[in-house]
Amino acid sequence: DVKVTQSSRYLVKRTGEKVFLECVQDMDHENMFWYRQDPGLGLRLIYFSYDVKMKEKGDIPEGYSVSREKKERFSLILESASTNQTSMYLCASSYGSYSYEQYFGPGTRLTVT
């Protein structure tokens, strides 16, 4: 079974803090994704990566950056957290150059106060 793990289930940070969300997948997938999930807005893509050290902006990249130094690990970075970044963050991975099947982690509920 594919397993995608996220470093924290719940996280509380203060405004202005630098926040790191870590994601690890164990199936040698090329592609990894970061989404945020908000009620009524669904899943919105923040960034994705199709190879080590490669990254592409998604639909809402502002205020976020990412890092992928190893194939299995994809990090989401909030340089200076703000209250409007309070959300559920979901990491996903997929195999191949054209795949609609993404495997999701359980999510990190981030609260910025």
Added chain:
Amino acid sequence: QQQVKQSPQSLIVQKGGISIINCAYENTAFDYFPWYQQFPGKGPALLIAIRPDVSEKKEGRFTISFNKSAKQFSLHIMDSQPGDSATYFCAALGGYQKVTFGTGTKLQVIP
């Protein structure tokens, strides 16, 4: 800009009834249409998917109907069960690995 529109936002169905969730898209470059199911506390998981050259796909109690000319597709859950209570997302794949998700439908099946 919401490229995949989903309705309703929430749905309550009695056990044994049919649950219907509708989606519409704008981008004709989309060429796979998956549905994801998410239980509380879990990430979404792929449920079923359809290509636009197929009008219907059935897997067990779950059926996708696809209308290419209307740019609409829907999920039907037959004989809905309390265990089907979850949030359902329609989605579309187009342009590299990018999947665009709908806004989600929270389904509650009551006994």
